[in-house]
Structure formats: C-alpha cells, structure tokens
Amino acid sequence: MVIFRLKLLNLRTMANLNMDAAKSNTYDVIVIGSGISGGWAAKEFTEKGLKTLVLERGRDVRHIRDYPTTNKYPYEFEHRNELTLAIKNENPIVSRCYAFREDAMHFMVKDKEHPYVQEKPFDWIRGYQVGGKSLLWARQTQRWSDFDFEGPARDDFAVDWPIRYKDLAPWYSYVEQFAGIAGNKDGLAELPDGDFLPAYPLNAVEDYFKRVMKSRYGDRHVISARCAHLSRPNQIHLDQGRAKCQNRTLCQRGCPFGGYFSSNASTLPWAAKTGNLTLRPFAIVESVIYDDEKGKVTGVRVIDANTKVVSEYYAKVVFINAGALNTNLILLNSTSRRFPQGLGNDNGLLGKYVAFHNYSARISAEYDGLKQFATDGRNPAGGGYIPRFRNVTKQETNFKRGYAAGFGASRYINRDYSGIGETLKDNVLHGRLGPWIVSSHMMGETIPKESNHVSLNTSKKDNWGMPLLNISVSYDENDVLMKADYIEQLTEMFTAAGFKKITPDINSQSPGLDIHEMGGVRMGHDSGTSLLNNWNQLHSCANVFVTDGACMTSTSTQNPSLTYMALTARAADYAVRMLKLGEIV
Numbered sequence: 001m002v003i004f005r006l007k008l009l010n011l012r013t014m015a016n017l018n019m020d021a022a023k024s025n026t027y028d029v030i031v032i033g034s035g036i037s038g039g040w041a042a043k044e045f046t047e048k049g050l051k052t053l054v055l056e057r058g059r060d061v062r063h064i065r066d067y068p069t070t071n072k073y074p075y076e077f078e079h080r081n082e083l084t085l086a087i088k089n090e091n092p093i094v095s096r097c098y099a100f101r102e103d104a105m106h107f108m109v110k111d112k113e114h115p116y117v118q119e120k121p122f123d124w125i126r127g128y129q130v131g132g133k134s135l136l137w138a139r140q141t142q143r144w145s146d147f148d149f150e151g152p153a154r155d156d157f158a159v160d161w162p163i164r165y166k167d168l169a170p171w172y173s174y175v176e177q178f179a180g181i182a183g184n185k186d187g188l189a190e191l192p193d194g195d196f197l198p199a200y201p202l203n204a205v206e207d208y209f210k211r212v213m214k215s216r217y218g219d220r221h222v223i224s225a226r227c228a229h230l231s232r233p234n235q236i237h238l239d240q241g242r243a244k245c246q247n248r249t250l251c252q253r254g255c256p257f258g259g260y261f262s263s264n265a266s267t268l269p270w271a272a273k274t275g276n277l278t279l280r281p282f283a284i285v286e287s288v289i290y291d292d293e294k295g296k297v298t299g300v301r302v303i304d305a306n307t308k309v310v311s312e313y314y315a316k317v318v319f320i321n322a323g324a325l326n327t328n329l330i331l332l333n334s335t336s337r338r339f340p341q342g343l344g345n346d347n348g349l350l351g352k353y354v355a356f357h358n359y360s361a362r363i364s365a366e367y368d369g370l371k372q373f374a375t376d377g378r379n380p381a382g383g384g385y386i387p388r389f390r391n392v393t394k395q396e397t398n399f400k401r402g403y404a405a406g407f408g409a410s411r412y413i414n415r416d417y418s419g420i421g422e423t424l425k426d427n428v429l430h431g432r433l434g435p436w437i438v439s440s441h442m443m444g445e446t447i448p449k450e451s452n453h454v455s456l457n458t459s460k461k462d463n464w465g466m467p468l469l470n471i472s473v474s475y476d477e478n479d480v481l482m483k484a485d486y487i488e489q490l491t492e493m494f495t496a497a498g499f500k501k502i503t504p505d506i507n508s509q510s511p512g513l514d515i516h517e518m519g520g521v522r523m524g525h526d527s528g529t530s531l532l533n534n535w536n537q538l539h540s541c542a543n544v545f546v547t548d549g550a551c552m553t554s555t556s557t558q559n560p561s562l563t564y565m566a567l568t569a570r571a572a573d574y575a576v577r578m579l580k581l582g583e584i585v
C-alpha cells in the first residue's frame, strides 16, 4: 500500500513536472527563422502584445556587437578582402556569390557545413544566423504592380494570385515607413510609387542614359534604384536607434549606423523592447507538430544545434519564415497520420512550382562623353533601375513575361605602375581617370513549373539527422528566348546612347545565384491547386502561415523581399484578428 502511494506520488510529480515544462515552453506564437520575413513577424506579434518565440537555427548576431569587420581598412584583412584559392576550392558554390569575401564570409553558409543534393545545378546561397540574409542583401526594394499580380491569369501559367495590388498597397506603405526606403515618385504604372525617403541621385552618365531612353522610346525608363537605406531618417528610424546612411557602401559587413534595413538593426531589437520576445538561437526546427486528435498544429519540434537534444515548443499560431527552400523542407518533414506527405500537402504540390530570377546575362560598354564629370561619391543604392518594359500591357515577343535591368556608370582611376623611384611613386600617386564604363544586368521573371521542385532525400541526412533537400530546378526555353531579347534590346539601347565597345556577357550562371528562390508552397484560390489561401494560411491547417518566398505564386521581375515583408505584416495582422475572434484557438 505504501509502495502504491509512493508510486502514485511519483507519477503525479512527474505529470506536474511535465506540465510545468510544457507550460514554460508555451507561447502565443512561434516564428521559425529570424531573417527578413521572420523579423517582421516577430515585430508585429510582439507589438500587438503576443508572447512570441523566434526559433533560429544559427548563432546570435547582435547589432554592432557582432559586426567584427565593419570598421576594418582594406589592409587589415589578411588577404586584402580577397579569397584564397584554398577557400574557393573548398567552397565552389558560395564563392560564386559576389558577397562571399573576407569581410562578410562569416555571415554565409560554407558548402561543407550544410550540404544539399543538386539534382540539377543550383547554387543555394544561405545565411544561417540571427538576421538571416537580411545582413547581406543588396537592399533593392520595389513594389509589385497589378501587371505582376494579374500575370499568371493573363498569360496562362501557374495559378491566379488570390490577391491584387490593392490588398497589399497599404502594407507596402506600412513596411516602407518603418524600414526606410529611398526612392523617387516616378509615376509609373508598372512600378507603383511608395512612401519614400529622398532618392540617391543618378550620376551624370546614368542621367544622360535616362534622357536618351525617354526621348527614344517613351516607355523605357531609367530611375534611381529604390533601396532600403536611411537617406534622411524620420523619427521612427531614430527611435529604432538607427542613423542616417553614411554612404560607406560596406553594408554586407553589418552597418554600425543601422543605415540600411536588417532584422538585426530594426525589427528584432524593436520586438525585444516590447518584453514579449523570446529569441532562441541554435534552435533547428525539425518539424511542425500536427495533433491528429485535436485536428490542428500544436507546436514545433526543435533540435539544439550544439547538443542535438530534441525539445518541443507549443503555440496557438506558427509562422514559417525559414527562407523559401528551408520552409519547404520543414513542411515536407512534418508528417502525421492526417498529412503523410507533409503538412498541408493534400494535393501533392508541396515543393513544386519553385521559381527564381533569371540573372544570367549582362552587358557592358564604354562612353566617351561627359568626361568633365567623375564619380567621386559613393551611391549605396548602386545606380539606376530599368523597370520591365517587355510584354507589360500586351504580349509582344516570342516569350512570356519580361525582365527588369540594373544600370550603372562609373569611372575608374587608371594607375600606371611603370618606372622606378620617383617616377614610379609619381605614377602610382597620380592616377588618371579612365573612360566611363557602363553596365547592366538582367533580372528576368521565370515561369513556375511543376517539374521545378524540391523534395526530401530518402537516404542522405545532415549532421542533425534531418533529410537533405533535393533541388531539381532549371532554366527553360522561355528563359533562353528572354535572355536573347535582353541582349538585343540593351545593345540597341546602348547604341542609341552612343556607347562604344558594347560587350554582351551571356554567362552560364546556375539558378539559385540570383538568391531569389521562391515557391513550393504557393498561394491560390483553390485548395486543389495551391497550399495557401489569400492570407498566407495553409488551406488545410488554419493556424499555420507561410510568408517568406515559399508562398510566391509567381516571381515578377522586382526584387522580392519588400513583398515578403508586406505579406508578413498583413498575415500577422490577420492572424491576431482571428485569434481575438476565436477563429484560431
């Protein structure tokens, strides 16, 4: 009898302990990933008073404290900010990314650390740390227009977007005001204006090209690139502890002024100030837990990156913001009796219709005019932007959709290293300005296709026992035709401007290096052909939301991150309203 009582006591104590542990691991909301989109989810939920747990697989990176190279001079880098052959050989994938240099490589995933399976060549560029790729991005930020949201329905590909520009417009304004976006109001239907800080001006040759294009074509525009920099901070930016951008153009190192938008400088510290944020670095989300009895998701399963100990966290709502392809991986790995093929995957389309941006062509030239001008300032926006001009209002080419293009002009100092003694010193000290070099790169829309997909590898696992991701994504005929058109049109445009030595460069860059991978968990009207509804909510599981690139039904030509931010803020607002109404319990 005594033994029985003791056993009962022990069972009760254990049950209490388990309940205490479950309670201390319970939050209102769980956000997976702390990059650009996860940072926004964290900000929105904590500001609205919800206890929010952000789970991040990488290490912590605190604003300023963890930017070790931010104030280094070129000569303070062991290899003058270059890569050694050994590093390149060890990292053939990530070293193809321009940002992978001595000053920022500590923010980028090395090839051997996190392998994946390339069923077709795909350069998967990642940043696994608090802040994700928001520390590294080039900060180009443009809104979508209805030409983009209506694209799939009009041009008959993918599925119709369940939202239109008017649904997102107020959320674009909302995130632009907080993040700080520099740009001009250009009044173009294909590229809606935003709530801008002053733009960074074009230089003399960029402006000349703009004028030639306007007079020659009328519908081809060269505008100041719109970018997430504080050209003139407002009070809301100062309140975040950020200051005016100093035009250092060393952004990929992390900016001590908070001059550009990153989760680390902006959304995460803002969320922390509310007292409602718990941020857990080194927490790899293995899967999302679906409770077959309750018929809903109850939380997530997490592997500690250092100890490999597995634990569970619970919440009423889960936002998945692990970066497009990792979000696909987590959902595919979240199986249950109800969802044997992955969470929300009733139609078998999870992981399919992945798309990206076609960046595989460039063109450069020289310009002999305007030699009285030089470029001795730095432009953090990077120069000009040519919004899409092909097939905008009607189909006019032998390929679908179109491309935007970057455009920049600069002059380099030519240094003469000949001679010895005083002559050499004089030559090196007094370099002469060279000709203007102009260049452009293509940013093409690609068509999402079922055959472009990701899946879980059935035999290979990573260090933490997670299945490796198979990536099977490639260009198609449409991309090839579009690329040829870009070269033809830009050659014509450069010729019209009197540029000389025009040199096209059709490279063999693999998909992925554009770092704009999207899709796999697309939005749509119909649960038979899409995974998410118009609020980024899984059709078949109301308390799970996906608001990173995985949700994208099509890709447009614009840089995508501003749209992820706006979608995230909008979906978080909806989720909070549904919680209050008891529609999500």
Ligand SMILES: Cc1cc2nc3c(=O)[nH]c(=O)nc-3n(C[C@H](O)[C@H](O)[C@H](O)COP(=O)(O)OP(=O)(O)OC[C@H]3O[C@@H](n4cnc5c(N)ncnc54)[C@H](O)[C@@H]3O)c2cc1C
Pocket: 032, 033, 034, 035, 036, 037, 038, 039, 055, 056, 057, 058, 097, 099, 125, 127, 128, 129, 130, 131, 132, 133, 134, 136, 137, 138, 139, 140, 141, 283, 284, 285, 286, 321, 322, 323, 324, 326, 330, 515, 516, 548, 549, 559, 560, 561, 562, 564
């Ligand atoms: C060099 C470079 C230039 C770029 N330039 C631009 C640009 O000019 N404009 C633009 O719009 N975009 C640009 N991008 C792309 C932009 O960075 C991404 O679109 C954006 O960061 C995506 O945000 P995200 O929240 O989806 O993912 P991320 O910012 O990548 O964040 C995802 C986070 O999730 C974490 N995570 C992944 N798996 C798990 C898991 N299982 N458990 C827990 N955490 C996990 C990751 O560690 C990461 O921190 C650029 C990117 C790079 C690298």
Ligand code: SF4
Pocket: 229, 244, 245, 246, 247, 248, 249, 250, 251, 252, 254, 255, 256, 257, 258, 259, 260, 380
């Ligand atoms: S250009 Fe602006 S945002 Fe970039 S590092 Fe310099 S001050 Fe910071």
